[in-house]
Amino acid sequence: xxxxxxxxxxxxxxxxxxxxxxxxxxxxxxxxxxxxxxxxxxxxxxxxxxxxxxxxxxxxxxxxxxxxxxxxxxxxxxxxxxxxxxxxxxxxxxxxxxxxxxxxxxxxxxxxxxxxxxxxxxxxxxxxxxxxxxxxxxxxxxxxxxxxxx
Amino acid sequence: xxxxxxxxxxxxxxxxxxxxxxxxxxxxxxxxxxxxxxxxxxxxxxxxxxxxxxxxxxxxxxxxxxxxxxxxxxxxxxxxxxxxxxxxxxxxxxxxxxxxxxxxxxxxxxxxxxxxxxxxxxxxxxxxxxxxxxxxxxxxxxxxxxxxxxxxxxxxxxxxxxxxxxxxxxxxxxxxxxxxxxxxxxxxxxxxxxxxxxxxxxxxxxxxxxxxxxxxxxxxxxxxxxxxxxxxxxxxxxxxxxxxxxxxxxxxxxxxxxxxxxxxxxxxxxxxxxxxxxxxxxxxxxxxxxxxxxxxxxxxxxxxxxxxxxxxxxxxxxxxxxxxxxxxxxxxxxxxxxxxxxxxxxxxxxxxxxxxxxxxxxxxxxxxxxxxxxxxxxxxxxxxxxxxxxxxxxxxxxxxxxxxxxxxxxxxxxxxxxxxxxx
Numbered sequence: 001x002x003x004x005x006x007x008x009x010x011x012x013x014x015x016x017x018x019x020x021x022x023x024x025x026x027x028x029x030x031x032x033x034x035x036x037x038x039x040x041x042x043x044x045x046x047x048x049x050x051x052x053x054x055x056x057x058x059x060x061x062x063x064x065x066x067x068x069x070x071x072x073x074x075x076x077x078x079x080x081x082x083x084x085x086x087x088x089x090x091x092x093x094x095x096x097x098x099x100x101x102x103x104x105x106x107x108x109x110x111x112x113x114x115x116x117x118x119x120x121x122x123x124x125x126x127x128x129x130x131x132x133x134x135x136x137x138x139x140x141x142x143x144x145x146x147x148x149x150x
Numbered sequence: 151x152x153x154x155x156x157x158x159x160x161x162x163x164x165x166x167x168x169x170x171x172x173x174x175x176x177x178x179x180x181x182x183x184x185x186x187x188x189x190x191x192x193x194x195x196x197x198x199x200x201x202x203x204x205x206x207x208x209x210x211x212x213x214x215x216x217x218x219x220x221x222x223x224x225x226x227x228x229x230x231x232x233x234x235x236x237x238x239x240x241x242x243x244x245x246x247x248x249x250x251x252x253x254x255x256x257x258x259x260x261x262x263x264x265x266x267x268x269x270x271x272x273x274x275x276x277x278x279x280x281x282x283x284x285x286x287x288x289x290x291x292x293x294x295x296x297x298x299x300x301x302x303x304x305x306x307x308x309x310x311x312x313x314x315x316x317x318x319x320x321x322x323x324x325x326x327x328x329x330x331x332x333x334x335x336x337x338x339x340x341x342x343x344x345x346x347x348x349x350x351x352x353x354x355x356x357x358x359x360x361x362x363x364x365x366x367x368x369x370x371x372x373x374x375x376x377x378x379x380x381x382x383x384x385x386x387x388x389x390x391x392x393x394x395x396x397x398x399x400x401x402x403x404x405x406x407x408x409x410x411x412x413x414x415x416x417x418x419x420x421x422x423x424x425x426x427x428x429x430x431x432x433x434x435x436x437x438x439x440x441x442x443x444x445x446x447x448x449x450x451x452x453x454x455x456x457x458x459x460x461x462x463x464x465x466x467x468x469x470x471x472x473x474x475x476x477x478x479x480x481x482x483x484x485x486x487x488x489x490x491x492x493x494x495x496x497x498x499x500x501x502x503x504x505x506x507x508x509x510x511x512x513x514x515x516x517x518x519x520x521x522x523x524x525x526x527x528x529x530x531x532x533x534x535x536x537x538x539x540x541x542x543x544x545x546x547x548x549x550x551x552x553x554x555x556x557x558x559x560x561x562x563x564x565x566x567x568x569x570x571x572x573x
Contacts, residue, residue, distance in 0.1 A: 062542050064513050068510075
């Protein structure tokens with residue numbers, strides 16, 4: 001059970017149960033869809049970007065606790081950040097969950113996202129955690145196609 | 151040793167359980183004797199692939215170590231022996247399915263390739279614009295996509311017979327959809343996502359009354375039920391070796407002899423020809439006509455052993471034991487608050503698909519894995535049927551004859567842990 005608690009930390013369970021920014025965003029100027037064909041997780045990320053700053057963000061869709069909590073915490077942390085800062089967080093987050101330990105996350109940078117470090121012990125769940133970030137990335141790039149973890 | 155709870159079960163249900171020594175059977179499956187994450191492995195992912203008895207592994211090892219040679223062409227002793235073993239396996243398959251003749255059995259890679267073979271060599275030449283292929287709403291992607299591909303090529307149309315809320319085929323709707331343009335019915339015998347056993351006898355009879363041939367996908371049925379292709383009178387029947395306690399990479403197509411004789415080859419190459427010149431090639435006869443290239447010889451021989459093994463227990467006894475185990479498991483997990491079983495047909499094989507309120511199937515799968523319990527989570531390569539039930543994914547426990555009531559108890563206990571964590 002101890003390993004499971006590493007994965008399903010209280011903060012993750014909380015964001016799963018009460019996801020933040022879980023809605024459709026009226027007036028969004030960037031939207032992207034993410035899909036994980038392995039488990040059927042679907043997410044849509046809405047952004048309102050102005051002067052390279054993410055002024056507002058929301059998400060919608062269905063998925064497992066890890067993907068939902070990851071999306072919820074992602075929206076909370078990137079709101080108000082510049083697009084470049086958001087992309088930098090994606091990179092740091094990705095390294096953290098894919099066990100690239102050469103880049104130990106700076107707690108000041110990742111904040112609550114550090115809760116996802118436990119995901120690296122569960123390789124099949126890494127894609128669940130990164131799906132929202134891939135989708136955010138696609139929205140920032142303004143890509144038309146559906147973001148995928150594949 | 152069998153624990154006391156198991157003894158109680160023996161007393162309650164003496165007819166089947168006493169005759170069926172599951173602990174003895176488990177000894178034939180070394181893979182089951184291991185720990186996963188520090189817990190005894192509880193393997194409940196049999197619909198994805200089954201475990202292999204020692205007999206199968208040893209037969210294949212023996213073949214490679216002492217008999218390995220190519221088939222149908224060598225003049226030397228080893229090749230003769232390999233050919234005899236390979237063709238012997240074909241005979242075992244024919245008897246297993248009660249086919250009239252071993253020449254009605256084609257070896258392929260699996261049920262998927264089997265359906266593709268029938269789509270390519272049987273259906274495609276028959277189809278023109280506006281013709282119809284009829285399937286059901288509960289099909290695996292392997293019994294949807296090949297038909298979509300052949301429809302795209304020919305202008306034919308795919309029709310889908312609906313199911314009811316229990317996951318049973320609506321026979322009235324099916325009969326209505328059998329029309330003057332229907333050229334083929336292709337339907338699963340047992341649903342991999344729901345466990346439903348389809349009334350294939352009636353499905354075939356209704357189709358034949360209208361002169362429509364029928365392919366039955368037996369990938370999930372052959373490991374659990376006695377199959378008699380002559381009694382069914384199906385035109386084609388496909389199954390996969392690896393779900394039938396045999397190796398991966400080998401599967402079976404049964405086809406009625408007159409169909410196979412009339413069908414063009416599936417792939418071109420060696421073995422499937424009688425003579426080749428640059429001007430003209432004469433094809434071999436069925437089934438070799440459909441087996442271009444060196445086949446999976448060891449796989450076929452291994453599958454033959456798997457059939458021997460299953461036969462030594464008896465599919466009637468297997469079906470009876472699994473039916474008992476399924477009833478036990480259904481009662482046990484139904485009692486878990488917030489749990490809903492997807493697929494509640496009256497006639498079911500040992501598959502339990504379920505969802506939990508507010509917990510995604512993937513989270514269930516991860517937590518169960520930590521308890522040593524292997525299940526499948528996701529859409530089970532049957533996205534349309536899950537959509538029908540309004541769920542993106544389910545957790546699926548699928549049982550085999552080597553599973554026990556103790557394992558079901560472990561499953562129930564682990565699901566309770568899931569609900570506690572997410573409660």
